Amino acid sequence: MMNLWRRVRYHxxxxxxxxxxxxxxxxxxxDAGGIYTYSQAGAKYGYLPLWTLLPITVLLxxxxxxxxxxxxxxxxxxxxxxxxxxGLRNTFLMMLLLILANLTNIMxxxxxxASSLQIFGMSPYITVPISAAAVWxxxxxxxxxxxxxxFLWACVVYVAYIISGILVKPDWKQAAIYSVTPRLMLETGxxxxxxxMVGTSIAPWMQFYLQxxxxxxxxxxxxxxxxxxxxxxxxxxxxxIAFFIIVACxxxxxxxxxxxxxxxxxxxxxxxxxxxxxxLMFAAGLFNASLFAACVQPLSTAYTVCxxxxxxxxxxxxxxxxPIFYWLFTLLIVVSAAVILLPNxxxxxxxxxxxxxxxxxxxxxxxFMTLLVNKKRVMKEWTNSRFYNVVAWASVALMIGLTLxxxxxxxxxxxx
Amino acid sequence: xxxxxxxxxxxxxxxxxxxxxxxxGVVRDAAVVPLVNPSRVDRFLVGGxxxxxxxxxxxxxxxxxxxxxxKEEVLIPYHSDEYMLRMVRDLxxxxxxxxxxxxxxxxxxxxxxxxxxNGFDVLTLLEVDIGLRSMFRRxxxxxxxxxxxxxxxxxIPPHSIRWEACSILEADxxxxxxxxxxxxxxxxxHPADIADIVEDLSPxxxxxxxxxxxxxxxxxxxxxxxxxxxxxxxxxxxxxxxAEIIEEMSPDEAADVLAELDxxxxxxxxxxxxxxxxxxxxxxxxxxxxxxxGLMNTEYVALHQDATVSDAMIALKAHAELLExxxxxxxxxxxxxxxxxxxxxxxxxxxGETPLIELRSDTLIQAKVDVKQKKLTxxxxxxxxxxxxxxxxxxKLAGVITADNIITVLRGG
Numbered sequence: 010m011m012n013l014w015r016r017v018r019y020h021x022x023x024x025x026x027x028x029x030x031x032x033x034x035x036x037x038x039x040d041a042g043g044i045y046t047y048s049q050a051g052a053k054y055g056y057l058p059l060w061t062l063l064p065i066t067v068l069l070x071x072x073x074x075x076x077x078x079x080x081x082x083x084x085x086x087x088x089x090x091x092x093x094x095x096g097l098r099n100t101f102l103m104m105l106l107l108i109l110a111n112l113t114n115i116m117x118x119x120x121x122x123a124s125s126l127q128i129f130g131m132s133p134y135i136t137v138p139i140s141a142a143a144v145w146x147x148x149x150x151x152x153x154x155x156x157x158x159x160f161l162w163a164c165v166v167y168v169a170y171i172i173s174g175i176l177v178k179p180d181w182k183q184a185a186i187y188s189v190t191p192r193l194m195l196e197t198g199x200x201x202x203x204x205x206m207v208g209t210s211i212a213p214w215m216q217f218y219l220q221x222x223x224x225x226x227x228x229x230x231x232x233x234x235x236x237x238x239x240x241x242x243x244x245x246x247x248x249x250i251a252f253f254i255i256v257a258c259x260x261x262x263x264x265x266x267x268x269x270x271x272x273x274x275x276x277x278x279x280x281x282x283x284x285x286x287x288x289l290m291f292a293a294g295l296f297n298a299s300l301f302a303a304c305v306q307p308l309s310t311a312y313t314v315c316x317x318x319x320x321x322x323x324x325x326x327x328x329x330x331x332p333i334f335y336w337l338f339t340l341l342i343v344v345s346a347a348v349i350l351l352p353n354x355x356x357x358x359x360x361x362x363x364x365x366x367x368x369x370x371x372x373x374x375x376x377f378m379t380l381l382v383n384k385k386r387v388m389k390e391w392t393n394s395r396f397y398n399v400v401a402w403a404s405v406a407l408m409i410g411l412t413l414x415x416x417x418x419x420x421x422x423x424x425x
Numbered sequence: 426x427x428x429x430x431x432x433x434x435x436x437x438x439x440x441x442x443x444x445x446x447x448x449x450g451v452v453r454d455a456a457v458v459p460l461v462n463p464s465r466v467d468r469f470l471v472g473g474x475x476x477x478x479x480x481x482x483x484x485x486x487x488x489x490x491x492x493x494x495x496k497e498e499v500l501i502p503y504h505s506d507e508y509m510l511r512m513v514r515d516l517x518x519x520x521x522x523x524x525x526x527x528x529x530x531x532x533x534x535x536x537x538x539x540x541x542x543n544g545f546d547v548l549t550l551l552e553v554d555i556g557l558r559s560m561f562r563r564x565x566x567x568x569x570x571x572x573x574x575x576x577x578x579x580x581i582p583p584h585s586i587r588w589e590a591c592s593i594l595e596a597d598x599x600x601x602x603x604x605x606x607x608x609x610x611x612x613x614x615h616p617a618d619i620a621d622i623v624e625d626l627s628p629x630x631x632x633x634x635x636x637x638x639x640x641x642x643x644x645x646x647x648x649x650x651x652x653x654x655x656x657x658x659x660x661x662x663x664x665x666x667x668a669e670i671i672e673e674m675s676p677d678e679a680a681d682v683l684a685e686l687d688x689x690x691x692x693x694x695x696x697x698x699x700x701x702x703x704x705x706x707x708x709x710x711x712x713x714x715x716x717x718x719g720l721m722n723t724e725y726v727a728l729h730q731d732a733t734v735s736d737a738m739i740a741l742k743a744h745a746e747l748l749e750x751x752x753x754x755x756x757x758x759x760x761x762x763x764x765x766x767x768x769x770x771x772x773x774x775x776x777g778e779t780p781l782i783e784l785r786s787d788t789l790i791q792a793k794v795d796v797k798q799k800k801l802t803x804x805x806x807x808x809x810x811x812x813x814x815x816x817x818x819x820x821k822l823a824g825v826i827t828a829d830n831i832i833t834v835l836r837g838g
Binding site for chain 1: 517519
């Protein structure tokens, strides 16, 4: 009995020692773009799309698990490993696409900051520059430990979505039924939306960020079991939040009149008839998610690119020592924040473009990952098992198929 | 001079011609055999038909941008050789230690010198390239003709490291021997630089470096590394090697890192240590990490209150290893209770028979073992201290805190 208790306590301690990377990655996955997609799904199709969350969670777990696994075993970042095993040219092209994809992601998040705070009556011309400055300072002045603590607290704010979902008083019975009953409709809009939901749930930057964070945290192959649990819990949490976003929009907007929404803030406004607090909670959640992602993405991009290409990186280095690193994340923040303030900036086109670039990059990232995790030279005795490989390749193939479909749809919309 | 250089990006894909001018394949890789010669390219690996061929350097007549021309007909199939350091597989895109810049860098290209020895061309590994210029070559390798790339790269500043100043990383101990990888370059560096490099490496590389480095250097370097990385490194080492390194560390730092380890590992290491060092470290481990007791070390010199300057000189000679950082001596009574502090510099202008007590500082600043960090930094600031004696609850001298401990605290270390 004593022994069992001790074992439980040991696993708890290790679990809390490794907590962070998986949680943060999965939760930041619900950034402004993600929230928009889920809100749109709920607003237009009600509870119908809920069943996709289950397979999405599984796909997410499979891909995230590979990255944290590699991080724990090799102690190296994903871009380092790609560089070492697949050469400079592959890495270079990949990094170029990653910068572009993340630039558009960050734009979407600054747009999320602007529109959510507008609901609170604040002008974007004040909120966006202040947020950009705050993000920059946090990156430059924060140590990893401290920043991670702030991030973990930010994860808690996602509870806002759960509260707003409850406040709307949706039809829980229907929500429960549709969560487990797959519904397919041969309607272009519906299928596009399903693909969009899967496509936004797994973004290239997450793989790089997660692996780097696992390495930074110093998770070893020995502690890997707990780290895996953490990744899985994180992915489930992400889906729970997505569930409540969909349910909130289904209960508020779809029930009244199914419609397309303009952006995530539009969804928040749609909640207004069900109480001021439901709306404010939704907006606060959006602000938190956007700001959080706007912090994580520039920094993660700069680290990934500099490490892959062999430039000095790290906030503990001076500007003179690591100029490319500093320029990169500064420009990502400044450019994204600045374009949001431009009048008539084609933001919707930009977000579609972001989906195209992310979608074009993701197949390569996933293929390289699965190849790497099977390389003896990289993973030694910790390569994937045969069963896991089948699951991994199947997930990768499915993801690639869906992503390419999404790319096609986005290109069509852009040209329209 | 410029044309006698050849880059790895140019060497790869270079056509190889036999005596009769027939093309037998293209260069796929080149290898150095470090145990024979640390920088001469010993083998060219040539891909032609179904199998790769291995050409020895002494089969080559001429090397230039147009190809490699052989002087001999014998062709041997390539089979992997444990003693070869292969440029593409083992060096290109891998991390190495840059001994000049004292950091970890990633190899983008390699520069060879084509040297004429007895009428035949020999390739010598000259530099490892890491800058934008080499990146340019890599990106356009095989896309643009070699001569164009040479011309176009002109305006980009080069960034290279002499091969002698490089040390490759190899985590497999057997292969380290076969490739003649040593820690020589690292061991010549300042411990703080070694620490910076080690922090940038993967856990496997860290482990093998500390496993093979001499314990004294390892201890000095380890104490400069971030505390949680210190702990991870120690955990990865064999307990006896870890104990050897810990013994060389100052007791307070040893106690700090051991406190970071899990119970089992730290116990294992303590058991391997010799009794005296072990008891000293264990005692320090009892204290709360952010109290005076946790910060202090036991590297001080204390004398009886009746001692004279000549006694002090004898004591100092006996503690020669402490002299580099020592600035204060302490006087204690028969029960080891702290009586006074004597600034070391005053000894130089005093005569040998002067009692030390006459040279003491006017006020004796001291702290109890349970005083907290914040209070300690205040004391250092207020009294401009270099060394602060720490006493237990009976007033007995237990250890000292030095200004560099406080700087570490202030930097949030």
